[in-house]
Amino acid sequence: MKKVTYLAILEPASTGYSVYFPDFPGCISFGETIDKANAMAQEALSLHYYGMEKDGDTIPSPTQTLDPEATKGNLVCPITIYPELYSEERRNRRVKTNTTIPAWLKEKAEAQGINFSRILETALLERLES
Known part of the structure; x- marks a missing residue:
């Protein structure tokens, strides 16, 4: 190095x-x-x-x-x-980014304990690698 x-x-x-x-x-x-x-x-x-x-x-x-x-x-x-x-x-480094989704979707995801950051990162990586 x-x-x-x-x-x-x-x-x-x-x-x-x-x-x-x-x-x-x-x-x-x-x-x-x-x-x-x-x-x-x-x-x-x-x-x-x-x-x-x-x-x-x-x-x-x-x-x-x-x-x-x-x-x-x-x-x-x-x-x-x-x-x-x-x-x-x-x-x-982790950076904060703002996204907008429907309220009902946010509520449903939170009820299931979904990590929004992890989902977004995974989806972006999949999209960029395809």
Whole structure:
């Protein structure tokens, strides 16, 4: 499984740590502690990377070193993500969708304990595979 590591800058703030990635302008996050900042950085980077891939944008190569003067007073942390795993999780997450059926049909199905989501998913899969 592919993994990539990018450098994150954790900038101390009065209530925690602001996080940004030199390789991904606009990819920012925040955490109240270093551990939370790292976890939030991983989530932000995963989502940003996923969005860029989905949009067909060029993914930048990881910067290996940063200018010490530019990072003075901040923490530099390597953040590793697994883009394929994140993409698969996003694709398979459950999403809510609205459907409309006759009231009598809904009542009858509920009386029999039918799982609407399972029925819809099964029917859609059957339809798409035929």
